[in-house]
Amino acid sequence: MGLLVLGTVALDSVKTPSGLKKNMLGGSAAHFSMSARLFDDVHMVGVVGKDFPKVHLDFLKRKNINISSVTLADGKTFRWSGEYKPEDLNSAITHDTQLGVLESYVPQLTEQQKNMGHVFLANLAPAVQEKLLRLVKKPSMVGLDTMNLWINIALKDLKRLMKNVDLMVLNDGEAKMLTGERNAIAAAKVIRSMGPGIVVIKKGEHGVYVLGGNFHFSYPAYPIARVVDPTGAGDTFAGGFFGYLSKSKKMDEKTLRRAAVYGTVVASFNVEGFGMGRTAPLTMKEVDKRLKEYHHFCAFA
Numbered sequence: 001m002g003l004l005v006l007g008t009v010a011l012d013s014v015k016t017p018s019g020l021k022k023n024m025l026g027g028s029a030a031h032f033s034m035s036a037r038l039f040d041d042v043h044m045v046g047v048v049g050k051d052f053p054k055v056h057l058d059f060l061k062r063k064n065i066n067i068s069s070v071t072l073a074d075g076k077t078f079r080w081s082g083e084y085k086p087e088d089l090n091s092a093i094t095h096d097t098q099l100g101v102l103e104s105y106v107p108q109l110t111e112q113q114k115n116m117g118h119v120f121l122a123n124l125a126p127a128v129q130e131k132l133l134r135l136v137k138k139p140s141m142v143g144l145d146t147m148n149l150w151i152n153i154a155l156k157d158l159k160r161l162m163k164n165v166d167l168m169v170l171n172d173g174e175a176k177m178l179t180g181e182r183n184a185i186a187a188a189k190v191i192r193s194m195g196p197g198i199v200v201i202k203k204g205e206h207g208v209y210v211l212g213g214n215f216h217f218s219y220p221a222y223p224i225a226r227v228v229d230p231t232g233a234g235d236t237f238a239g240g241f242f243g244y245l246s247k248s249k250k251m252d253e254k255t256l257r258r259a260a261v262y263g264t265v266v267a268s269f270n271v272e273g274f275g276m277g278r279t280a281p282l283t284m285k286e287v288d289k290r291l292k293e294y295h296h297f298c299a300f301a
Helices: 028-036 054-062 100-104 126-135 148-153 153-163 174-179 184-193 234-247 253-270 284-298
Strands: 002-006 010-016 019-026 044-051 065-073 079-085 090-096 120-121 141-145 166-173 198-202 206-213 216-221
Touching: 002 126, 002 234, 002 253, 019 054, 028 044, 028 216, 028 253, 044 054, 044 100, 054 065, 054 100, 065 166, 120 216, 120 234, 126 153, 126 166, 126 206, 141 234, 148 153, 148 174, 166 174, 174 184, 184 198, 184 206, 198 234, 216 253, 234 284, 253 284
Parallel strands: 002 044, 002 120, 010 079, 044 065, 120 141, 141 166, 166 198
Antiparallel strands: 010 019, 079 090, 198 206, 206 216
């Protein structure tokens, strides 16, 4: 039946050492969906303003992403502009954020979507994420992402939501901020005690760490010689990771390991181009080819 993802749908303007691009399709839900579509049917939930280019909506439809619950609201679309400096391509410098229609957004679902079992709550205010989760009747697999902003200003809401999810994805800095721990592995253990059975710590160019009930493992990032634009890499990883889990319909160690590898590989394509320049045309044939290269890269002698 596919998966449901709630998150932002944005217009991004990004400057990196490779150039400047304005008003690209972006947002947590969009990047997640562009990756997850490779593995399962994706229903995207979000909001855009009347200024949102129709060409982007048509583009999402052509990628077989269901946008029936992307609301078209009066007002302006969420916009973000930022920059990455040559000395630190892992960290974005935010120049401007315009919430627009996000400020008053309340998610809506079709009756069919209310019965979907696999739900991913991509980066958005925890109170909005919780409203979406309440609309789903009997979710069997729920994933959650967040960011430092919500940890700072909506910690109570976030902690309440964490008790109702199966899996949480966040980067190492956010994990440390959320728990007060200095070490990402120690932070993952604390986060797991707060609700999620599976904790996934994204470490950017240093890979990923996954902690479950009786197992944990870590994989390196796929080596990329030239990073063009890191924007959306974490959401792309989450899309590949959760998309594979949704397709597999289980979360045992073997499946989680495979999901982490797929997420890592798909995210490696994301950083090679601006916006969705590399992930939009991506096929599973290309992903599986790089997957084999990645296995060779990780293999012990």
